[in-house]
Each structure stands twice: as structure tokens, then as C-alpha cells.
Amino acid sequence: MPQSQTQIAVIGAGPAGLMAAEVLAQGGAAVTVYDGMPSAGRKFLMAGRGGLNLTHSETLPSFLTRYGKAAPQLTAAIEAFPPERLRAWSEALGQPTFVGSSGRVFPQAFKASPLLRAWLRRLDAMGVQFKLRHHWTGWDESGQLRFQTPDGAIAIEARATMLALGGASWPRLGSDAAWVEMLAAKGVAISPLKPANCGFTVAWSDIFRDRFEGQPLKSVALSFGPRTVRGEAIVTRTGIEGGAIYALSADLRDVILGSGQATLHIALRPDLETDALIKRLSAPKAKQSFSNWLRKAAQLSPVGIGLLQEAAVASGSSLSSLPPENLAGLINAVPVQLNGVAPIARAISTAGGIAFDELDPGFMLRRLPSTFAAGEMLDWEAPTGGYLLQASFATGAAAGKGALKWLESQASGS
Known part of the structure; x- marks a missing residue:
């Protein structure tokens, strides 16, 4: 079985995974993003098909209430990467934003594709590598990451792993929730996945x-x-x-x-x-x-x-x-x-996921040291209006920072 090495493996090329990859690369880590789809950001592009609603302009206290019972667990991440910062990030990629009549925030181009293209160019310039058509299948006996690829099964050794695999809605775009059984087998508590923003x-x-x-x-x-x-x-x-x-x-x-x-x-x-x-x-x-x-x-x-x-x-x-x-x-x-x-496969988003009690403050899985999780995999839900993407970006950034801090602690032996 062929093997290769990477410092940080980010599994999932959606908003949470790509944001984690950006934060990690900015922190000096060597990052490889793995995704089972032939291209990155498939569901992100789908979300922007009718106009990419990045976030919302309401005040942060009101904004945070949209996450219901998960608000306490998401507050620190969203306060560290709030809507204003997400808008500035988009503008730095050449995609300025505007506030619609309903308070929702959109890129002026209104589409996801220009923003995604600019983002991928930035990640490429930062040295982030992409391995597409790589379906993650879990870990082998030695703890290496296993992937099924067009050339067969491979194992990857990584110092840390960032999981950003999404929920279970629109599985044809990559979020098929295959990770649920893999993490449950490791003893990770997962709230049942349910359709959210559904018919x-x-x-x-x-x-x-x-x-x-x-x-x-x-x-x-x-x-x-x-x-x-x-x-x-x-x-x-x-x-x-x-x-x-x-x-x-x-x-x-x-x-x-x-x-x-x-x-x-x-x-x-x-x-x-x-x-x-x-x-x-x-x-x-x-x-x-x-x-x-x-x-x-x-x-x-x-x-x-x-x-x-x-x-x-x-x-x-x-x-x-x-x-x-x-x-x-x-x-x-x-x-x-x-x-x-309506079936979860047709829902806009997913409720349920990895219980927050399973994560430390840096979004690392307590039962799986060196493995982090972000985005829709976690046990939260929110209405449409920009809240879904905002939390995905924010938890990706927070998990990326958490991984950098953990790497530093390992290097210093603390």
C-alpha cells in the first residue's frame, strides 16, 4: 500500500475546511486538502446558485440568538470571526459585499463562483495542496488516514487532521455523512442527523x-x-x-x-x-x-x-x-x-452531529488527540439568511487556530 506524508490533512473542501486550511497555512503549516469530489466547494457553489448569502448584517447579540441552544458553544468562534470580518475577507479576495433589503449580505457579483475561484488561487499561492477524488474511509491499524482514490487505496500519515465533511444534505455534492459510523466506532458521541431548513x-x-x-x-x-x-x-x-x-x-x-x-x-x-x-x-x-x-x-x-x-x-x-x-x-x-x-438529502442543511462535549476549546476531539472538527459536522443548526455559512467559516477558522496551538504545544513538549 503506497504511503505519503503531510503535516496537516484537511478532509473536506467546503467553506469550513477551506477556511481551516487558510488559517493553518497562514500559521506556517504544510496543508493538504482532501475531498471525494472532482472539484472543491461543490455545495458552496450550490448554495450560491440563487445568490450567495454569505452572512447577515444584524447586530451580533441578535445574530447569535439564531443558533438556539448551540449559541453558547458557537459564540467564541463567531465573535473571533464575526460577519464584519467575513465581509472584509471577501473584499480582500476582490469580492466586495452589499446588504440587501432583508439585511442579508451578498457579494456584489451575487454568485459563489468568482469568490471560490479567487479563494482557491489564494490557497494555491499559500502552498496549500489539493488531492481530489480522495474518499476518506477512516484509519488503518497504525492510525494513518485511509483514502480510496481512482488509483486504489492509499494511507496518509499526518501530524494533525482537520475533519470538515459536512452533514447529510445534498449527498451527491459530497456530504454523505459516511463519517458518522467511523467516528461513532471510536466512541465519539454524535447526535442523530436530521433535516434542517427543510420542506x-x-x-x-x-x-x-x-x-x-x-x-x-x-x-x-x-x-x-x-x-x-x-x-x-x-x-x-x-x-x-x-x-x-x-x-x-x-x-x-x-x-x-x-x-x-x-x-x-x-x-x-x-x-x-x-x-x-x-x-x-x-x-x-x-x-x-x-x-x-x-x-x-x-x-x-x-x-x-x-x-x-x-x-x-x-x-x-x-x-x-x-x-x-x-x-x-x-x-x-x-x-x-x-x-x-422531507428527506434529509433534499434539505438545505443538517441538524445534529458531533456533540460539543466531545470537543475541547480548540475544536479537537477529546477522544482522538490531533483530530479536529469544524462546520456542519458539529451539533448545531441555524435558519437560512447567512447564519449557516457564517458559522461554517467561523468554526473552520477557530479549528484552524486550535490545530496551530496544538502543534505548537507538541513542538514545545508542553
Whole structure:
């Protein structure tokens, strides 16, 4: 079995791995990045397909609350590499940023590819080596890293290893979660991986599904429990997804996984006061069809009216027989029964991962000295809006610093 040596092996060429590689190389380490894909940053490019949302412009205290129960574990890393620093880093690569109307931060080029190309050029100039089409398969008996390559199996000796292999969403882009079994076999505690920022399944009627698949619900308000989110959602053939759904997905997912279902409420006209809506719905229908009258009176889209019809059928009532007060109440609280979570492979991100208790302050695995972990492998989740990439970059930088500090301690014998 052929063997080679490298000082630091970074496994995973996504944002966390590449940022760790940059920090390590800046610190003087010889770095080789390994990835199973034919090119680096596959999922990063996918994330930027509709506009690369790097981070968010809100104040740091508010920003940190987006990480929920993982905020205490992520705070130090994000404070050391906050949104302002990420924006400066992007600008230094020739990709200045701007703040959108929603507070989200994007590169002016709006795409991921120019930023990634510039970043890879910088890493190349720093001496970072890349070994692509190298699938990590664990360790051999002597502790060397094993990889399956187009030329067969190889073993690599490294002074330290940085794991940045992502979660389990979009596995065709490289994050297939094969690392879970490998680390669990070493005794590392891993919270079960679950879909995050995901869609949900709904038992739509055939008529509704065939007519409205792919149609957006615009300017709606979605409510679940005490939370209400404004935005958009999209009807899919099997259910519902979209930005406003993703914002509620953690709470919805946990309830559905526990009880098998959850009821989401959708306000189709959230900006219209109830009294004003009732007044509109009290207008005579004349000779109009009910749907046409409803479209004009309440200014509802066809998919919104279809959603109302679905709710009426499910409750065994007739939409046209409802008095204005009840109809107004339904329009701004349409119940949608969610009966399942969309597959993790289709989720935007992943919840669960390596428990933070398994890591020391430098992001080194306590059970595996010299092995570090960063990014989506760790047990955290966040909504879309720039929070996902920010934490990936920040934990990559923090783990890189942790690895440098550990190398220094080994060299000094402390």
C-alpha cells in the first residue's frame, strides 16, 4: 500500500475546511486538502446558485440568538470571526459585499463562483495542496488516514487532521455523512442527523396537487405555536417548502418526528385587518362564481383559494356557505396538516452531529488527540439568511487556530 506524508490533512473542501486550511497555512503549516469530489466547494457553489448569502448584517447579540441552544458553544468562534470580518475577507479576495433589503449580505457579483475561484488561487499561492477524488474511509491499524482514490487505496500519515465533511444534505455534492459510523466506532458521541431548513409533506388532494404544484404563496404569514414568520412558501407535489417554511422547520420537524404530524397556519392576507376583510367579504356576489368573487373581494391568488378549498373539504364544510366572519378567520389562519418531513438529502442543511462535549476549546476531539472538527459536522443548526455559512467559516477558522496551538504545544513538549 503506497504511503505519503503531510503535516496537516484537511478532509473536506467546503467553506469550513477551506477556511481551516487558510488559517493553518497562514500559521506556517504544510496543508493538504482532501475531498471525494472532482472539484472543491461543490455545495458552496450550490448554495450560491440563487445568490450567495454569505452572512447577515444584524447586530451580533441578535445574530447569535439564531443558533438556539448551540449559541453558547458557537459564540467564541463567531465573535473571533464575526460577519464584519467575513465581509472584509471577501473584499480582500476582490469580492466586495452589499446588504440587501432583508439585511442579508451578498457579494456584489451575487454568485459563489468568482469568490471560490479567487479563494482557491489564494490557497494555491499559500502552498496549500489539493488531492481530489480522495474518499476518506477512516484509519488503518497504525492510525494513518485511509483514502480510496481512482488509483486504489492509499494511507496518509499526518501530524494533525482537520475533519470538515459536512452533514447529510445534498449527498451527491459530497456530504454523505459516511463519517458518522467511523467516528461513532471510536466512541465519539454524535447526535442523530436530521433535516434542517427543510420542506414537509402534505396529503394534498389530487386536484390541488395537479393544479398548483410549483405555485408560490406570496406575502403570507406562517404560524406554528407562538412563532409567526412572514415570507413566501411554495406548494410542491408532495407538500410545502420555501423560505418561510424553513424558518419554522426546526420546531415543525421536532413535533412531527415526535407525534407524526403538525398543524401549520397560513395567513393569506396578513396585512389586512379582520374588520376590513369582513367588510370586503360582505359585498354581494352578484352573478360571479364564488371563486371569482373571492379572488376580487379578498384579492386572493388562485393557489390561495385552492388552499382554502382544501381546508374546507378537510373540515367537511362548504367554503361558499361560511359567513363573512368565519371566512375571514379562515383566510388568515388556513390550517395545513403536515404529516411528514422531507428527506434529509433534499434539505438545505443538517441538524445534529458531533456533540460539543466531545470537543475541547480548540475544536479537537477529546477522544482522538490531533483530530479536529469544524462546520456542519458539529451539533448545531441555524435558519437560512447567512447564519449557516457564517458559522461554517467561523468554526473552520477557530479549528484552524486550535490545530496551530496544538502543534505548537507538541513542538514545545508542553
